[in-house]
Amino acid sequence: MTEPTKIDVKRRILESNELAAAKLRQGFSATGTLVVNLISSPGSGKTTLLESTIGRLSGLKVAVLEGDIATERDADRIRKLGVPARQILTGGSCHLDARQIQREIVEEGFANADILFIENVGNLICPTAYDLGEDFKIALLSVSEGDDKPFKYPGIFSKAAVTIITKIDLLDYVDFDLEAVEDQIRSLNQRSVILKTSARAGTHLDEWCAFLRSTLEKKRGGAGPLP
Amino acid sequence: MHETSIAASILETAQGLIREQGEGRLESVKVAVGELSAVEPDLLVFAWEALISGTSTPDAALEIEWSPAQTYCPTCNRNLDRARGSWLRLCSKCGDPVVTKGGDELDIVQISFIQEDSNQP
Numbered sequence: 515m516t517e518p519t520k521i522d523v524k525r526r527i528l529e530s531n532e533l534a535a536a537k538l539r540q541g542f543s544a545t546g547t548l549v550v551n552l553i554s555s556p557g558s559g560k561t562t563l564l565e566s567t568i569g570r571l572s573g574l575k576v577a578v579l580e581g582d583i584a585t586e587r588d589a590d591r592i593r594k595l596g597v598p599a600r601q602i603l604t605g606g607s608c609h610l611d612a613r614q615i616q617r618e619i620v621e622e623g624f625a626n627a628d629i630l631f632i633e634n635v636g637n638l639i640c641p642t643a644y645d646l647g648e649d650f651k652i653a654l655l656s657v658s659e660g661d662d663k664p665f666k667y668p669g670i671f672s673k674a675a676v677t678i679i680t681k682i683d684l685l686d687y688v689d690f691d692l693e694a695v696e697d698q699i700r701s702l703n704q705r706s707v708i709l710k711t712s713a714r715a716g717t718h719l720d721e722w723c724a725f726l727r728s729t730l731e732k733k734r735g736g737a738g739p740l741p
Numbered sequence: 742m743h744e745t746s747i748a749a750s751i752l753e754t755a756q757g758l759i760r761e762q763g764e765g766r767l768e769s770v771k772v773a774v775g776e777l778s779a780v781e782p783d784l785l786v787f788a789w790e791a792l793i794s795g796t797s798t799p800d801a802a803l804e805i806e807w808s809p810a811q812t813y814c815p816t817c818n819r820n821l822d823r824a825r826g827s828w829l830r831l832c833s834k835c836g837d838p839v840v841t842k843g844g845d846e847l848d849i850v851q852i853s854f855i856q857e858d859s860n861q862p
């Protein structure tokens with residue numbers, strides 16, 4: 515009986531996705547496009563935040579890719595605001611991958627945008643592992659989801675350069691210890707930027723948009739790691 | 742359940758690595774899965790078994806090497822002990838903020854296969 519051959523390797527499991535993402539990143543770098551990948555549970559307020567962000571980014575070319583398992587609903591919501599948006603239907607898959615982004619950005623208005631928002635499929639776990647060529651990931655956590663989430667989903671909160679705590683207009687109605695959540699996030703990710711917004715009340719949206727504008731400037735100035 | 746796509750990527754990569762060596766039957770694959778990789782080892786094994794049972798190497802095993810993240814205190818210059826799934830913000834000894842490092846492994850580290858002579862029937 516033949517002995518098995520064993521070979522030691524060091525290969526990323528998602529190597530082919532990571533190669534595709536690197537290619538995308540190169541393209542975005544050439545066009546000076548800031549790309550963010552928004553990740554959260556279903557219903558944390560990703561699309562609503564984008565809706566209230568777009569009007570505040572006047573002077574910038576914005577484009578949006580919407581990932582969902584089914585329906586054109588989110589892309590329709592964005593297109594109503596006069597911004598190019600494409601819906602990527604994953605047909606059951608729980609995350610977007612770099613190939614799907616490659617297929618969409620050949621479209622006019624996407625490859626040369628100033629800021630490209632990618633709204634991932636609503637899911638706090640699976641999208642974490644897939645690089646989409648973004649500059650950074652943003653995790654959204656709404657206050658109605660509970661204040662134990664960063665430690666329950668450490669993968670995404672450790673990888674996201676920015677966490678946005680959303681729906682803070684609801685803070686009076688839910689038990690959500692903001693300080694405890696910030697502590698958890700900082701335990702996982704010491705450099706994390708933490709923002710707190712309410713799209714409903716308009717709270718801190720100017721701060722969020724100023725952050726986007728200054729990060730775009732920083733990217734174009736080639737000034738070190740983002741954000 | 743992206744463990745299904747992760748399992749498919751492992752199989753595809755392992756088969757590619759064997760092809761680089763000639764021909765062979767996959768015996769086992771060893772992968773490193775980090776604590777912060779967002780991949781659940783139990784679910785991955787489950788997905789692997791479902792996938793591999795329908796291939797020409799239904800007995801090929803998936804071995805998982807668990808790779809915890811490190812909690813490091815720059816002031817004390819040491820890694821702190823902590824239970825799996827628990828996290829620290831401050832050093833238990835000096836009280837300074839700690840740094841979380843690593844734990845994002847999602848790598849194939851070894852493949853084992855039986856070489857086959859393509860000239861034999």
Ligand SMILES: Nc1nc2c(ncn2[C@@H]2O[C@H](COP(=O)(O)OP(=O)(O)OP(=O)(O)O)[C@@H](O)[C@H]2O)c(=O)[nH]1
Pocket residue numbers: 554555556557558559560561562563588635636637680681682683684711712713714715
């Ligand atoms: N009170 C309050 N409700 C909000 C806020 N932002 C969003 N919502 C509500 O939360 C619900 C979900 O919002 P969406 O923006 O569709 O959430 P999403 O993350 O895009 O959801 P999926 O795409 O399905 O994952 C809607 O009913 C919104 O009106 C907010 O700041 N405050």
Ligand SMILES: [Mg+2]
Pocket residue numbers: 560561562588633
């Ligand atoms: Mg949405």
Ligand SMILES: [Zn+2]
Pocket residue numbers: 608609640742743744
């Ligand atoms: Zn999944």
Ligand SMILES: [Zn+2]
Pocket residue numbers: 814815816817818832833834835836837
């Ligand atoms: Zn210490």
